[in-house]
Amino acid sequence: MKRIALALVLIALGGGAAFVYWSTSPPELPPPPTETELQALLEKRDALQQRLSAVVVANGEKSLASAPRGGVMIGIPTSFTRSILDQIVTGLFNELTLTLKNLKVHKEGEVKVKAVFGKKTVGKYVLDVQIHQVRGLLKPGTPDVVFSRDRVSVSLPVRLAEGQGDADIRLKWDSKGLAANMICGDVEVTKSVTGGVIPQDYRLAGAFKISSAGAAITLSPDFPEELQVRIYVDPSEQAWAAVQEVIKDRRAACEATLNKVDIKGILGNIVDRGFNVKIPQKLIKPIRLPAGIKQSLEVQGIKLDLQLKPTGLLVSGDRIWYGADIAFGAPGSLASPTPVTKPAAKR
Amino acid sequence: MNRALLAGVFSLAFLLGCHAREAPEVAMARVAAESRRTQIANLEKLIAQAEKGEIVTTDQIVIGVSEELLGSLLRASLPPEMVIANRVRLRIESAEPLFRGGQAGLLFKARVSSTDVPDASATLSLAGSLEDFKFEGGKLSARVKLKHFNVLESSIGDLAANVLDGLVRANLEVIQSAIPEIEVPVQFEQAIKVGGLTEGAVVAKPGALPLAISVSQVIPANKRLWVLLHAKAGPWQPAGAENGPKEKPAAAKSPVAKPSAEAAR
Numbered sequence: 022m023k024r025i026a027l028a029l030v031l032i033a034l035g036g037g038a039a040f041v042y043w044s045t046s047p048p049e050l051p052p053p054p055t056e057t058e059l060q061a062l063l064e065k066r067d068a069l070q071q072r073l074s075a076v077v078v079a080n081g082e083k084s085l086a087s088a089p090r091g092g093v094m095i096g097i098p099t100s101f102t103r104s105i106l107d108q109i110v111t112g113l114f115n116e117l118t119l120t121l122k123n124l125k126v127h128k129e130g131e132v133k134v135k136a137v138f139g140k141k142t143v144g145k146y147v148l149d150v151q152i153h154q155v156r157g158l159l160k161p162g163t164p165d166v167v168f169s170r171d172r173v174s175v176s177l178p179v180r181l182a183e184g185q186g187d188a189d190i191r192l193k194w195d196s197k198g199l200a201a202n203m204i205c206g207d208v209e210v211t212k213s214v215t216g217g218v219i220p221q222d223y224r225l226a227g228a229f230k231i232s233s234a235g236a237a238i239t240l241s242p243d244f245p246e247e248l249q250v251r252i253y254v255d256p257s258e259q260a261w262a263a264v265q266e267v268i269k270d271r272r273a274a275c276e277a278t279l280n281k282v283d284i285k286g287i288l289g290n291i292v293d294r295g296f297n298v299k300i301p302q303k304l305i306k307p308i309r310l311p312a313g314i315k316q317s318l319e320v321q322g323i324k325l326d327l328q329l330k331p332t333g334l335l336v337s338g339d340r341i342w343y344g345a346d347i348a349f350g351a352p353g354s355l356a357s358p359t360p361v362t363k364p365a366a367k368r
Numbered sequence: 369m370n371r372a373l374l375a376g377v378f379s380l381a382f383l384l385g386c387h388a389r390e391a392p393e394v395a396m397a398r399v400a401a402e403s404r405r406t407q408i409a410n411l412e413k414l415i416a417q418a419e420k421g422e423i424v425t426t427d428q429i430v431i432g433v434s435e436e437l438l439g440s441l442l443r444a445s446l447p448p449e450m451v452i453a454n455r456v457r458l459r460i461e462s463a464e465p466l467f468r469g470g471q472a473g474l475l476f477k478a479r480v481s482s483t484d485v486p487d488a489s490a491t492l493s494l495a496g497s498l499e500d501f502k503f504e505g506g507k508l509s510a511r512v513k514l515k516h517f518n519v520l521e522s523s524i525g526d527l528a529a530n531v532l533d534g535l536v537r538a539n540l541e542v543i544q545s546a547i548p549e550i551e552v553p554v555q556f557e558q559a560i561k562v563g564g565l566t567e568g569a570v571v572a573k574p575g576a577l578p579l580a581i582s583v584s585q586v587i588p589a590n591k592r593l594w595v596l597l598h599a600k601a602g603p604w605q606p607a608g609a610e611n612g613p614k615e616k617p618a619a620a621k622s623p624v625a626k627p628s629a630e631a632a633r
C-alpha cells in the first residue's frame with residue numbers, strides 16, 4: 022500500500038515538474054545563423070558604413086578622408102577657430118587705451134622789430150606747453166581671417182576712435198628796452214586748454230602659425246611689424262580762444278608785438294606732428310585651441326602617464342585636424358617630451 | 369524507497385534547471401547575427417538622417433578614438449577582481465571595444481570561480497556598450513552598460529552553470545557598477561584666458577573667452593568612436609567687467625546614437 026502511495030506521489034511530482042518545465046521554458050529558438058548568413062550580414066554592414074562615410078563627406082566633411090589617423094583624432098572646425106580668433110583679437114583691441122602723459126614742448130625766441138638802425142630786439146619769449154594727458158581709445162573692426170597651409174592670417178581694422186587731452190600753455194614775455202617795457206612790460210600768463218583726438222584708421226596685419234606641441238594645437242602670433250598709431254590732437258574752440266586771450270588782454274601796441282610770437286603757429290606745429298605710439302607685438306600672445314589630448318589620466322586612483330606620439334596636423338578649409346597615438350607609461354613615470362608637429366599640405 | 373525518492377528528485381531537478389545548454393559557439397553566432405542586424409538598422413537610419421541633412425557635423429568638434437586605444441583604457445580601468453554575492457569571484461580577463469555600425473559595443477571575457485571551491489570555475493562572456501557620454505569639468509567620459517552574458521565553458525557541469533547563470537543575471541548591475549567610468553583622454557578648456565598688457569602708453573585689458581562645450585552625438589563606425597561636441601565661444605569678457613551670468617558648459621546630453629552590444633566581427 023505504501024509503495025503504491027509513494028509511486029503515486031512520484032508520478033504527481035513528475036507530472037507537476039513537467040508542467041512547470043513546459044510552461045516556463047523559453048520558446049524554441051530558430052536555427053542558428055550559418056557562416057554564410059553571418060558573412061552576408063557583415064558585408065552588408067561594411068557597405069553601409071562606407072555609404073555613411075560618403076554621405077558625411079558629401080554633407081561637408083571634406084577633409085575627413087585625409088585627416089591624420091591615430092589613436093585619437095581631433096578635428097576643430099575652422100569656423101570655431103575663426104570665432105575664437107575674432108573674439109580674442111577684437112577683445113584685446115577693444116577699448117585699448119593709449120595714454121600719453123606729461124609731454125612738454127618748450128619754445129623760446131626773440132622778437133625783433135625794425136628800428137632806425139636795423140632791427141632791434143623788443144623782447145624774449147618762452148612758450149611752454151605742458152600736455153598733462155592725451156588719451157586715445159582704439160576700437161577694432163571685424164577682422165579678416167584666412168586659413169592657409171600652416172597659418173591663419175589676420176587683418177584687423179583698428180580705429181583710433183576717440184580721445185581727449187588737456188594741457189597748460191604758459192607764455193612768458195620779457196620786454197627788452199625802455200620802450201618795450203613801457204608798452205608791454207613783462208608778461209607771464211598760463212592758460213589751461215583741452216582738446217580731442219582726430220579719428221584715424223589703421224590696419225593690423227599678421228598671422229598665427231599653427232602647430233601642435235604634443236597635447237594641443239597652438240596658434241603662435243607672427244606679426245612682423247608693430248602697429249604704429251599716431252595721435253593727432255584736435256584743440257578745442259576753447260583752446261584757440263584761450264591762446265587768443267593771452268594776447269588780446271594786452272594793449273593794442275603790445276598785442277601787435279606779441280602777435281609776432283605766433284603762439285597759434287607754434288601750437289599748430291606741435292599738434293600737426295602728432296604723437297607716435299607703438300603697440301608692442303607682445304600684446305598678441307599664443308593661443309592654445311581648447312581641445313587637446315591629456316598627458317595623464319587617473320585610473321583607479323593611480324596616475325597613468327600617457328606618451329603622445331603625434332601622427333600629423335592638417336589645416337584644411339573645414340577643419341584643423343590633429344592626430345596622435347597614445348602609449349601608456351608606467352604609473353607615475355614621466356612621459357617623454359612630445360615633438361612639435363607641423364601641418365601637412367592643405368587638401 | 370530511498371533510491372526511488374532520490375531518482376525522483378534528480379528527475380525533477382533535471383526538468384526544472386538542467387535543460388540543455390547551447391554550445392558556446394552557437395550562442396555567440398546568434399549574438400553576432402543579432403548585433404549585425406542591429407548595426408545594419410542603425411546605419412540605415414543614420415544614412416537616411418544624413419541624406420535628409422539632419423546630421424550636421426561641420427560646426428562641431430570631432431573626437432575620433434580608435435578601438436585599440438579605448439580597449440587599452442578599458443583594460444587599465446578594470447578592477448582586478450570582484451566578489452559577487454559572497455559566492456563567486458569574477459575576474460575580467462579581456463575587454464574589447466567594437467565600434468561598428470552605430471554600436472559602441474564592448475565584449476568582455478571573465479573567469480569565474482567559487483569562493484568556497486577554487487577548482488570550480490567557468491568562463492563568461494559579457495557584452496555591453498559605452499553609454500551616457502558626458503562632458504563635465506573638462507572631462508569626456510562614458511559608462512559601461514552590460515546587457516548580455518553567456519557561460520562559455522565550465523568545469524562545474526550544466527546544473528552549476530545554470531546556477532551561475534542565475535547568479536550573474538541577478539548581479540549584472542553589481543558587476544556593471546564595479547567597472548569605473550571610462551575617461552576619453554582628451555581635454556577641453558572651459559575658457560581661454562588672455563593676459564593684458566601695460567607698457568608705456570599702451571593699456572590693454574586682460575580677459576577671457578568662455579567656451580561652452582557639450583556632447584552632441586556619438587557615432588561608432590568603422591572601428592572608431594566618433595564623439596561630436598557642440599562648441600560655442602564667447603562672448604569675450606574683459607577682466608574687471610561686471611560679472612554677468614557666466615556661461616557654463618551646457619549639460620551633457622545622452623548620445624543620439626544609442627550604442628548597444630556585442631560581437632560584430
